[in-house]
Amino acid sequence: MNNAAPLIQTVTPERWAGFSMDFIGAGYVGLLLKNGRVVRTLKAGRHFSFALPLLEQCQIVLVDTKLRNLDVHSQGDFLSKDRFLIDASLTVIYQVIDPKRVALELSDPVAALASAVKDCMGLAIGQIPLHQLIGQGRLLLRQNLLDRIQDFYTLGFTLEDVRIGDVSFPETNGVIRQVEGMSARQEAENSAALQMRIAEAGRPIMPQAPVQQLNLISGQSPANLPVADTLAGFDRDLQELTAQLAQNSLPVAQNRPQLAPTVLASSDRQTTAYLVYKLSGQTIALTANPFTIGREPSNTLVLQDPQSSRYHAQIRRANDEQGKQRYQLVDCGSSNGTFVGGQRLAANEPFWLTSGCEIAIGDQRWVFQGS
Known part of the structure; x- marks a missing residue:
């Protein structure tokens, strides 16, 4: 947080015969507490109060209501819509609108504000895919936070402006996918996909051999066929091609290995x-x-x-x-x-x-x- 003065200060008024005169500076709001209970809200100016000596204890809680800055940095807290890990740094310009809520009901108001900002950032980034974050991420995130100002009213704050400093990928040691920002779930899915490819490679789909490959079995290339057959080309029907192949003497296979039945494709291919x-x-x-x-x-x-x-x-x-x-x-x-x-x-x-x-x-x- 880039603010020299503290957000909340507590002072004890000096009294003479039970009376006290106090000054509240511009940009501050005072809460007069008597015996631990708020009895009056003091705006900028001069104020008088009375308390019975030794019987009543009085304090003034000063709350800074000027515009203040809060720097928020994430450490791999956000996932984009397509599940890429995203880091973002931003500066929030905020102002206290409910001094009593901020000073007396929140134990750490600045931490509560930072947490609310991160929650809104997580929701915003989770709705934006990676290519939009790269192209116009700063503009989209700023507008989304400003559209959700009402979420901060319950904490006693309002947002005046948001400045997005940087949107980047987290850099971690390890595999390249981590540098690219992929989540652990995608790592598991990619690993499962690889296992399925391995399983499929072990059980290949056996496509039916094209008719043209039969020439390779006979040992006779298309160049050795008669000229008339070559000119006929693909117009020759299957019966003529079968008759031509029947004239070729096929070598007798010796000790031809048999394929395992589990590897053969199903006979009813359809x-x-x-x-x-x-x-x-x-x-x-x-x-x-x-x-x-x-x-x-x-x-x-x-x-x-x-x-x-x-x-x-x-x-x-x-x-x-x-x-x-x-x-x-x-x-x-x-x-x-x-x-x-x-x-x-x-x-x-x-x-x-x-x-x-x-x-x-x-x-x-x-x-x-x-x-």
């Missing part, structure tokens, strides 16, 4: 469904049946979220009453529950998924896409 991670847009194919989810490494989808259970939930592929192949989501008795569309699922009771359903486990969110 019914394959996916989970789309909302944070990164990453897609995960539901090729395993059942598709298990949880913190245990043996699950199909391994989560690092502390709110998930070891074996949290699973997605099963099954036929409905009409014989159509669909997908069911089952909560495996997890501690914190599995949610679909904001509703918690009952434990061990299958729930039929439809395309567009939002699945939530802890802080992780996916959208189910499938037939």
Whole structure:
């Protein structure tokens, strides 16, 4: 606080035969206390008072009502709307409008004012995304605080002006994300997204090979095909291409390794469904049946979220009453529950998924896409 004179002073009047004459200077308000109770409010000027000697105790509490400055600095207290850590420094020009409230009802009025300013700053920054804070953060924060002057009336203060000194990112030792201002929650979400990418890489979606790749198997390049076939190009239908390939002698495969059945794509490709991670847009194919989810490494989808259970939930592929192949989501008795569309699922009771359903486990969110 950049003010030489204290905000509140207490003086004891000098008396002669019980009478006292006191002067209140300009810019101050006096509160006359007799035996600990306010009996009069003294404005600037000369005032007389009387008290019985030895029986009554009188004091005058002087409250500075001039404009004063209060410097407020944050230390990583604020989060932007898109959850970036923000530091802000500002100077508040304030004035006392309720001397009794400030002097007698608040144990530390300046600290209470600073706390209220930080609360309003936190609400303001929490409604503004990072790109707006970078572009016009000072103007938006100043206007937001001035629009909330009524919040300071209950403390006995009013704000005359606000000067935003700086809006910056906190600098902390450690990973680059901290320097960029990302919150701890985003760190956890990014880590979970990375684990899902690793899980997906271990269970890839096997796309059907294009017809053009069959030439690579035969060992004959397109340049070695007859000229007439080359001119025909893509106009040649599949039967003609199959007949052409049949004339080539394919080498007999010796000891060809067999792929593990769990890696092969489903034969009914049209019914394959996916989970789309909302944070990164990453897609995960539901090729395993059942598709298990949880913190245990043996699950199909391994989560690092502390709110998930070891074996949290699973997605099963099954036929409905009409014989159509669909997908069911089952909560495996997890501690914190599995949610679909904001509703918690009952434990061990299958729930039929439809395309567009939002699945939530802890802080992780996916959208189910499938037939």
